[in-house]
Amino acid sequence: MDATMREQIANFENYPKLLPLSDSLSFGVHMSIAGGYVELLKQMTSLNATASAFFTSQPRGWNIKFPELNKTQAFYEGCLAKNLCRNQFLAHAPYLINVCSDSEDTRAKSSDRLLLDAFIARLLGLDRLNFHPGSSSDSAGYIKIAQNINDVHAIIPDIVLVLETVAECNSKTTIGSSFASLKQIIDLVTDKSRVGVCIDTQHTFAGGFAPESSFGDDLLNLFKKEIGAEFLFGVHVNGSLTKYKSGNDRHQNLHMGELPLKEIEKFIKSLKAEGLKVPCVAETPNADFYKDEIQLMKTWAEQ
Ligand SMILES: [Zn+2]
Ligand SMILES: [Zn+2]
DSSP states (O other): OOHHHHHHHHTOOOOOOOOOOOSSOEEEEEOOOTTOHHHHHHHHHHHTOSEEEEESSOSSSSOOOOOOHHHHHHHHHHHHHTTOOGGGEEEEOOTTOOTTOSSHHHHHHHHHHHHHHHHHHHHTTOOEEEEOOEEOSSTTHHHHHHHHHHHHHHHSSSOEEEEEOOSOTTOSSEEOSSHHHHHHHHHHOSOGGGEEEEEEHHHHHHTTOSOGGGHHHHHHHHHHHHTOGGGEEEEEOOEESSOTTOOOOOEEOTTSSSSOHHHHHHHHHHHHHTTOOOEEEEOOSOGGGHHHHHHHHHHHHHO
16 A cells, blocks of 8 residues: 555544444355445345445455545435445455564565445444454464554544454464464453454364354353453354364354364353344355255244
């Protein structure tokens, strides 16, 4: 990002008001933005989804451009027209981002991209941006992540940066493969009202965050104990292609794979029982099951 774009973002004042807050859990899937942000709203309708996750900017490649304000505005107005709320969306920053990378070049590009994607999310009227903490061979990685969050907070109003749980529990460099690891980052963030966590059921299963036999019953309780329910800003609901504690980030559709459907059901029900009002979105490989998966999650939450 050149200095002009950074300045343009830093001096931007014409943000829309945040979209309102919904008072229930919402359910959807990760959707493509290939057709533009407004297209997400159509995809939600056709899938009977009440939530959506999407990449704020094109996920592949570092090329960036200043957002087209007529397009973010059209999304915002579309949400108002359909009574969609900010906690029905979980924007996701590109996987490329690694703000604590050992490479200075990657760190610089990642910081810019996190800022840009937070800017876009806020232009859409949203309040949360999900990203992966990153990996670093250095114990200062945690400090770098927190510093990036603080930096974004200083420039973009309202935005909550949402750290995702990751599966790589056997890696010495990947950050975020336990609740304690995410808590370490949160502890270093100045404004704790604007940092949160996204629990991914596949990552936490493959990462061994909760015991295998009582996974769905214990996951939220452990999160509450180690971090706190108020820090939950979103959930990724995925089945697992790989075994418990495999350390591999490999998603499967909900009714298939190694993570029993019953455990996913228990986890969704625990969110409902806790009165949480967060977007729950599947990032599953086979889109043929999207409609059924959304309906299934809704049914669990109603029971
Ligand atoms: Zn993710
Ligand atoms: Zn995820």
